[in-house]
Amino acid sequence: MRRKHIIVVLLTLVLIFPPFLLSAAPNEEEKVTDNSGDGTNGEYKNKDEVIYATLSATGDEKAMYVVNRFDVTKSGEIIDHGPYESVKNLTNLSEIEQTDQKVSFQAEEGEFFYQGNMDNQSLPWEVDVTYTLNGQKTDPENLLGKDGKLQIDIATSPNESEQNSFYQNYLLQVSMTLDPAIFNNIEATEATIANAGKNKQITYTVMPGKEGDMSLSADVTDFELNGIEISAVPSSMSIETPDVDEMTGEMETLADAVAEINSGVAELEEGIATLDTGVNDLVNGSQQYNNGMAEISQSSTEIINASTSIKDALSLMNQSLQGDSGDIDLTQLTQLPDGLVQMGNGLSETATGLSTLQENYVNALNTLNEAVEAMPSHEITEEQINALYSSGANSDVVDKLVETYKSAKAIKTTYNQVKEVFFTVEGTLNQVNGSLNEMSGSLNTMATNLSDSLDTMDVTDSLGQLQEGIAGLSTNYQEFHNGLVSYTNGVSQLAENYSGINSGIAELSSGTGALSTGVGELHGGTAELADATDNMPDEIRAEVDEMIEEYDKSDFDPVSFVSKKNEKVETVQFVIKTESIVKEEVETEEIEEEQEDGFWSRLVELFS
Structure with a gap:
């Protein structure tokens, strides 16, 4: 009976598709495979890097990965560099080859993304977060669910072992999202306080080449805190000389x-x-x-x-x-x-x-x-x-x-x-x-x-x-x-x-x-x-000229964070976040696997 069904399917194919399509299909598939591996050099207009880093609640580095974006102008093989532990294609299912610190992949015209996971790589900034509850310095894990007068101190300083150009030319924005049900009587010197829905958004700014010293105090009830977010972007705005006449x-x-x-x-x-x-x-x-x-x-x-x-x-x-x-x-x-x-x-x-x-x-x-x-x-x-x-x-x-x-x-x-x-x-x-x-x-x-x-x-x-x-x-x-x-x-x-x-x-x-x-x-x-x-x-x-020269970073040429060998780097951004201090919730996730039937399966089912 099963054999009979197969014969029916084959006869149907012969009746539906012309013979030249059936004979050309394997050749077309072979042609695509050959093009993807023929060694043709591709070209790209520019490259962007976004570095994502996770810190502990006190500012110690825990994990880091980089999302690389290429604006490809000619299809072919693209070469990139970076000390990645592993890489992952975020654009399609083609393989990415990695040999030591050399990364190669086939890319079509348009945008191409891939992720590189890094280990033992330091950020250009040292971040130190301390917590004080009722006048006593307290470890983050001991703060959860506590009440009292809380003070959070955030300090940023240059990491001397890393590239100094990012510290000298990048603007840091440090922000915290606070739930008013937990945080009251918020005092944040030199910070911008804004409403973000029902929450309070606290944002500090650290100028390029400057160490950050930020402090926040509040009365807390049943303490919890979402991660502190730090973004680092080039201070590329041009400052015009003011009229001081x-x-x-x-x-x-x-x-x-x-x-x-x-x-x-x-x-x-x-x-x-x-x-x-x-x-x-x-x-x-x-x-x-x-x-x-x-x-x-x-x-x-x-x-x-x-x-x-x-x-x-x-x-x-x-x-x-x-x-x-x-x-x-x-x-x-x-x-x-x-x-x-x-x-x-x-x-x-x-x-x-x-x-x-x-x-x-x-x-x-x-x-x-x-x-x-x-x-x-x-x-x-x-x-x-x-x-x-x-x-x-x-x-x-x-x-x-x-x-x-x-x-x-x-x-x-x-x-x-x-x-x-x-x-x-x-x-x-x-x-x-x-x-x-x-x-x-x-x-x-x-x-x-x-x-x-x-x-x-x-x-x-x-x-x-x-x-x-x-x-x-x-x-x-x-x-x-x-x-x-x-x-x-x-x-x-x-x-x-x-x-x-x-x-x-x-x-x-x-x-x-x-x-x-x-x-x-x-x-x-x-x-x-x-x-x-x-x-x-x-x-x-x-004095005005000196101040303008100090803060005008519009002439900064971006460089790659991961490797000096990388070229045509247009932007490099950092997205950093500390671990949240929140209560663990047991969640039950139902994973439904939905199998998408292909054309042949539907065709077989049609005749079964």
Whole structure:
């Protein structure tokens, strides 16, 4: 019965197909087989490599394979290279031959894919992942199902044993997909956080040639984590040079402003130096004036005592003359002219000292006035001061500049308010000096007249006249003595008050000295700042060019990751993923094998 069916099938074939098709079929099959193995060299336009790597949860490499894609432009044999443990055709069922690190295969025009499995091959990057739960470093296998405060730290660094060109030219994107049911209060510094359905997508970027240091923290409940994904692609974007003319223009304006400030500080330094010199001269003159006033004040006691003696003597003489003339003793009267002369000479010496003091005081006062008037009267606004602080200048130097400016302004303002008092002292000294000279002359005249009167006087005839003269002299001298007491009291008060003025001038000298030193340091600082900002626009352009050169990798020529012998490599990409930390689920898979019947089977079944 079976034999009968076979005969029926053969007869049917003869009836359906012409004889030339039946005889040509084996030849056609033989022709295809011959073409696939005839050794004709194929050609391809370019090649792409995608490296897939699996890491442990802590970043240790576990497995790696490469998917190679060829854009074939001519059918034939294609040669590729790579240290593969095994290879697999992903395009068709033709065999791929591998001898050592040489891979050959037959390919038709179009795309051709094959997979190469690698072992003991390292990535260009070292990846290190650490996990910390509630402050304690924890192994990944011990985290599953735990609750608490979790921190994940991911570090990437160059693998010195591998090709450095990928590390220097490739951009890393590190991403994690977090389930909000497990992760809450997520904190990821310098990461991009986006929604991916119900999950949170955390993405970090590591620039070419840079080590990565990424950290994420969150509150976790029943911890699970899908694998961390790392993709590495060439940073091929071209960076255009930005227009920095506006910014450099502002920097030039700042540099010009700083140069003007430096010039102004130089003028201020010169003015302060002149002020300091003038104040020093004033201190010397003021000290001399103070010493003279102290001496006059000390001499006032002697003058008052002498004047009191004369006053008492005149009063006694007047009382004696008013009595009986027979009891009058005129021997003391002859001593009166000498006493008047001595007092006059003392007042004259005092007047001379005051004259010298006045001259020194005027010289010192003029020097001070010139120094203060020479100080610059520039007005610096708060906006200008704030701009100087914002310019990047040394804050300590700016503080000294502002303090110096305010101190100099206060000195000039205070001096303008009190300088009339200083000039009034000169007039007072003139008046005191004139009064002393006038009193000295009056005493000398009085002594001369009294001496002449005593020489020519007839005591008997002129006693009455003498009594009247002595009485008038005693009265007038009493008034003179009262004026002299008022004068000495004024001199004493002036000496006491001027001692405070002299101390203030000394403190002013100390302040102007420190001010001069501070302005000198300030000028040094502003000069340094002016030098630093002078070339700032060119330095900014140079920095921008350097940054562009560092990150612009558009001129990078791709090279094969698996072998230096491979040519026409257009792109090389890396897809890296760590193992997931998830609970194991028992899955039952039903594998249904569906056998696809061929033409002959269906034909046999048709007749069975």
